[in-house]
Amino acid sequence: MKLTVWTYEGPPHVGAMRVATAMKGLHYVLHAPQGDTYADLLFTMIERRNHRPPVTYTTFQARDLGSDTAQLFQDACRDAYERFKPEAIIVGASCTAELIQDDPGGMAETMGLPVPIIALELPSYQRKENFGADETFFQIVRHLARPVEKTDRITCNLIGATALGYRHRDDIEELTGLLSDMGIDVNVCAPMGATPADIARLGAAHFNVLMYPETGESACRWMERDLGLPFTKTVPIGVGATRDFIAEVAAITGLAPKVDESRLRLPWYSASVDSTYLTGKRVFVFGDGTHVKAAARIARDEMGFEVVGLGCYNREMARDIRALAKDFGLSALITEDYLEVEAAIEALAPEMILGTQMERHIGKRLGIPCAVISAPVHVQDFPARYSPQMGFEGANVIFDTWVHPLVMGLEEHLLHMFREDFEFHDAAGASHHGGKAVPAPEMEDLPIVAANNDAPTPQSGEVIWLSDAERELKKIPFFVRGKARRNTETFAQQKGLHEISVDTLYEAKAHYAR
Amino acid sequence: MTVARPLPTTTGCRETPVLKQRGQREVFCGLTGIIWLHRKMQDAFFLVIGSRTCAHLLQSAAGVMIFAEPRFGTAILEETDLAGMADAQDELDSVVAKLLSRRPDIKQLFLVGSCPSEVIKLDLARAAERMTQTYAPHVRVLNFSGSGIETTFTQGEDACLASMVPVLPTSTARELMLVGALPDVVEQQAIDLLTQMGIGPIRVLPAPRAADQFGVGENTVFALTQPFLGDTHAALERRGARHIAAPFPFGEEGTTAWLAAIAHEFGVSQEVFDRVTAAPRDRARRAVAQASESLRGKSVFFFPDSQLEIPLARFLTRECGMTAIEVGAPYIHQNIVGPDLDLLVEGPVLSEGQDVDLQLDRCRAARPDLTVCGLGLANPLEAEGMTTKWAIELVFTPVHFYEQAGDLAGLFSRPMRRRDLLKLEAAE
Numbered sequence: 001m002k003l004t005v006w007t008y009e010g011p012p013h014v015g016a017m018r019v020a021t022a023m024k025g026l027h028y029v030l031h032a033p034q035g036d037t038y039a040d041l042l043f044t045m046i047e048r049r050n051h052r053p054p055v056t057y058t059t060f061q062a063r064d065l066g067s068d069t070a071q072l073f074q075d076a077c078r079d080a081y082e083r084f085k086p087e088a089i090i091v092g093a094s095c096t097a098e099l100i101q102d103d104p105g106g107m108a109e110t111m112g113l114p115v116p117i118i119a120l121e122l123p124s125y126q127r128k129e130n131f132g133a134d135e136t137f138f139q140i141v142r143h144l145a146r147p148v149e150k151t152d153r154i155t156c157n158l159i160g161a162t163a164l165g166y167r168h169r170d171d172i173e174e175l176t177g178l179l180s181d182m183g184i185d186v187n188v189c190a191p192m193g194a195t196p197a198d199i200a201r202l203g204a205a206h207f208n209v210l211m212y213p214e215t216g217e218s219a220c221r222w223m224e225r226d227l228g229l230p231f232t233k234t235v236p237i238g239v240g241a242t243r244d245f246i247a248e249v250a251a252i253t254g255l256a257p258k259v260d261e262s263r264l265r266l267p268w269y270s271a272s273v274d275s276t277y278l279t280g281k282r283v284f285v286f287g288d289g290t291h292v293k294a295a296a297r298i299a300r301d302e303m304g305f306e307v308v309g310l311g312c313y314n315r316e317m318a319r320d321i322r323a324l325a326k327d328f329g330l331s332a333l334i335t336e337d338y339l340e341v342e343a344a345i346e347a348l349a350p351e352m353i354l355g356t357q358m359e360r361h362i363g364k365r366l367g368i369p370c371a372v373i374s375a376p377v378h379v380q381d382f383p384a385r386y387s388p389q390m391g392f393e394g395a396n397v398i399f400d401t402w403v404h405p406l407v408m409g410l411e412e413h414l415l416h417m418f419r420e421d422f423e424f425h426d427a428a429g430a431s432h433h434g435g436k437a438v439p440a441p442e443m444e445d446l447p448i449v450a451a452n453n454d455a456p457t458p459q460s461g462e463v464i465w466l467s468d469a470e471r472e473l474k475k476i477p478f479f480v481r482g483k484a485r486r487n488t489e490t491f492a493q494q495k496g497l498h499e500i501s502v503d504t505l506y507e508a509k510a511h512y513a514r
Numbered sequence: 515m516t517v518a519r520p521l522p523t524t525t526g527c528r529e530t531p532v533l534k535q536r537g538q539r540e541v542f543c544g545l546t547g548i549i550w551l552h553r554k555m556q557d558a559f560f561l562v563i564g565s566r567t568c569a570h571l572l573q574s575a576a577g578v579m580i581f582a583e584p585r586f587g588t589a590i591l592e593e594t595d596l597a598g599m600a601d602a603q604d605e606l607d608s609v610v611a612k613l614l615s616r617r618p619d620i621k622q623l624f625l626v627g628s629c630p631s632e633v634i635k636l637d638l639a640r641a642a643e644r645m646t647q648t649y650a651p652h653v654r655v656l657n658f659s660g661s662g663i664e665t666t667f668t669q670g671e672d673a674c675l676a677s678m679v680p681v682l683p684t685s686t687a688r689e690l691m692l693v694g695a696l697p698d699v700v701e702q703q704a705i706d707l708l709t710q711m712g713i714g715p716i717r718v719l720p721a722p723r724a725a726d727q728f729g730v731g732e733n734t735v736f737a738l739t740q741p742f743l744g745d746t747h748a749a750l751e752r753r754g755a756r757h758i759a760a761p762f763p764f765g766e767e768g769t770t771a772w773l774a775a776i777a778h779e780f781g782v783s784q785e786v787f788d789r790v791t792a793a794p795r796d797r798a799r800r801a802v803a804q805a806s807e808s809l810r811g812k813s814v815f816f817f818p819d820s821q822l823e824i825p826l827a828r829f830l831t832r833e834c835g836m837t838a839i840e841v842g843a844p845y846i847h848q849n850i851v852g853p854d855l856d857l858l859v860e861g862p863v864l865s866e867g868q869d870v871d872l873q874l875d876r877c878r879a880a881r882p883d884l885t886v887c888g889l890g891l892a893n894p895l896e897a898e899g900m901t902t903k904w905a906i907e908l909v910f911t912p913v914h915f916y917e918q919a920g921d922l923a924g925l926f927s928r929p930m931r932r933r934d935l936l937k938l939e940a941a942e
Contacts, residue, residue, distance in 0.1 A: 035543025035662025040890030050897030096629035
């Protein structure tokens with residue numbers, strides 16, 4: 001039993017729903033009690049879908065448990081076929097139905113429905129949403145894809161995009177354009193937009209583009225083995241990764257790695273002098289493995305940030321992320337516990353968080369700016385405008401998204417210059433938010449802790465801020481104060497000091513000067 | 515002369531046969547009630563013993579993570595709990611111990627059963643009893659089920675309140691108890707009106723804090739503020755309390771009838787009643803008249819959601835000039851919504867339970883001007899050109915009593931006005 005407040009991932013059957021909802025002509029019969037239909041609103045509200053997810057819930061109740069829940073399942077399955085006439089049906093159980101062991105897969109297969117029935121085994125008490133999506137898509141591909149003749153032109157499949165995916169809609173469009181520049185057509189994009197008939201002709205492509213390993217890797221591996229389709233290993237998020245991806249595609253296809261870079265603005269925006277203030281910003285990166293991997297590289301190599309911590313919530317990517325962290329001289333935080341992530345951020349006191357909607361809330365509470373890089377998704381992650389993460393336009397979007405929450409360069413200088421200004425103190429709030437300036441609270445109210453011999457001996461490792469130093473620290477603008485406090489404490493500890501005076505503060509500042 | 519109880523002019527829908535269908539239900543389970551209950555009871559923690567699905571539901575239903583560290587959480591069952599490798603009761607003890615040590619502000623702990631905990635027959639009553647002994651007098655531990663196999667949406671609140679009734683002390687005092695979790699501002703309006711009539715003392719279940727204890731007994735009379743409190747109603751009657759049946763306090767008419775029933779019970783004179791209610795009644799009438807302009811002559815179709823459907827249909831048809839085509843409710847407690855059914859003009863189909871696909875067929879065939887439905891159906895129906903009202907907003911928004919009557923009408927008229935306002939069709 002594990003106490004959970006907020007979760008990064010839903011149960012695995014929600015992953016299966018993401019695949020079913022992304023596809024066309026497929027129906028999902030889910031053995032589940034009433035209430036599990038809440039998942040429909042994720043799609044209709046968060047993603048603003050204009051259709052109900054193609055899911056039939058058997059809706060069993062307590063009084064059915066003693067009698068015949070199996071009959072209920074078969075009726076639901078038959079009704080769903082009659083009403084929706086899908087090309088294929090996937091069947092499975094939600095967490096509660098798993099416990100009553102009705103075997104939906106076995107039952108559905110014996111019903112003699114005239115369409116392929118694909119049974120899903122998604123262990124609700126062990127695995128989570130991403131696994132559910134990956135496994136579901138893999139089973140669909142395994143059941144439906146057959147060796148077929150290759151297309152004459154060089155084509156690829158785009159693999160992994162699902163409903164409720166983080167920017168999947170726009171990533172598909174961006175990659176389709178990029179590949180078209182190289183002379184490559186898209187054979188099938190799946191699960192997003194594909195029908196069961198499209199799945200059957202996946203093998204006509206010359207290779208697969210694995211867009212999201214979280215939801216498409218098992219299917220890609222199977223197609224590599226059974227259909228002879230190689231797949232790309234680089235996820236093209238960021239300038240460097242996109243160029244690597246192009247090189248990888250060129251190597252697979254023998255085509256020239258030639259694409260139009262004229263719209264790519266990140267490199268110049270990052271090099272231009274107004275971006276100098278981004279140098280060495282301490283960032284904490286957390287999200288799903290794929291986006292964390294991409295974001296960490298962009299942060300260090302393309303924005304000039306310092307990555308001070310990173311991790312992911314999906315254990316399936318733990319090995320990759322640990323290796324990545326090692327490359328950054330860090331140890332990775334692999335956890336699905338929101339409170340653990342919060343504690344890590346609090347301890348590291350970064351100047352910015354690149355995270356999920358959960359970290360956005362942590363940032364709000366701790367007063368640290370946050371840019372969202374990954375699922376779990378929120379209604380804000382489905383903007384009306386074109387907003388990909390992949391490819392060159394994706395890099396442009398990322399530059400804007402990450403810079404936006406930060407205090408801009410010139411603004412930063414002004415804040416330093418006028419740091420004791422009556423309108424610029426902490427309690428005044430951001431001026432552009434229309435808040436009224438309130439007078440700064442009296443600093444003199446701080447309790448005076450003078451250095452004297454009667455002071456209780458601090459426990460080993462604990463450092464006390466003397467009141468003068470504390471007051472001096474308060475004069476440092478809020479967005480660098482956390483860093484200053486941390487650096488000073490580390491410095492004091494290294495020097496074996498128990499107290500921090502104004503001198504210690506400036507000694508530390510000199511020590512860390514860059 | 516004491517206040518006369520209003521008599522219905524027709525038999526209304528009381529005798530209308532109810533259409534009962536069985537199929538897929540597009541509704542929330544009872545766990546959802548935790549979202550508003552934990553705000554209402556300020557020192558309570560709701561611990562769901564369930565699966566990742568339960569946690570995900572609560573997170574999704576809460577919409578955004580408004581509260582940094584909310585007073586609800588899920589003890590997620592794992593493979594080891596199910597395989598019997600770990601004693602679930604021991605596991606629960608250690609989760610609760612950890613939780614309570616971190617949250618010393620918690621005075622009431624609700625162990626909330628879910629579908630999986632019910633199916634594996636995890637005995638939460640036993641756990642609650644044991645924990646009450648361990649943590650008394652500091653923390654009181656109760657249990658109820660919010661599982662989808664037993665409860666629909668607002669029935670979770672019913673189950674929660676019903677679980678609190680047996681532990682109320684016995685009292686012989688003549689007291690009025692208002693039952694149902696309402697937003698504070700609305701609750702206070704009701705208390706003020708009743709107090710001005712000289713009625714008191716007034717108790718509210720649920721009380722905001724565990725320490726605000728009161729008793730129940732044969733001299734207790736209670737009025738329900740929500741129509742979904744069937745089990746709580748039964749539990750209070752078992753303790754000897756007597757229910758004051760009345761239409762529910764939605765709209766001017768409903769509020770007046772509800773107050774009148776209580777005034778009658780307490781022997782309030784017609785003169786006092788009129789003096790206290792005249793001004794707010796008049797305000798409510800004017801507000802409803804204004805807010806319901808775009809509703810007059812329009813038709814409405816209710817999908818089942820919160821059990822508020824019958825009282826709301828009564829309000830929309832009698833005060834806002836609408837026609838009801840179908841009024842669907844997850845459950846119909848005849849003895850509780852009877853007074854509302856009496857007032858509901860004959861005509862609409864009354865349906866209980868749901869087969870969502872069949873109901874959608876009926877709705878599409880009827881083409882109502884306004885469809886009241888859950889969030890899973892609203893956007894798909896809008897995309898088909900239907901105008902919808904999210905039912906959940908009716909539960910999350912202050913809509914009871916006189917001062918909110920105009921707001922209540924406004925909730926229904928806003929989608930209609932919006933549709934008229936938007937000029938987005940492409941040029942011919």
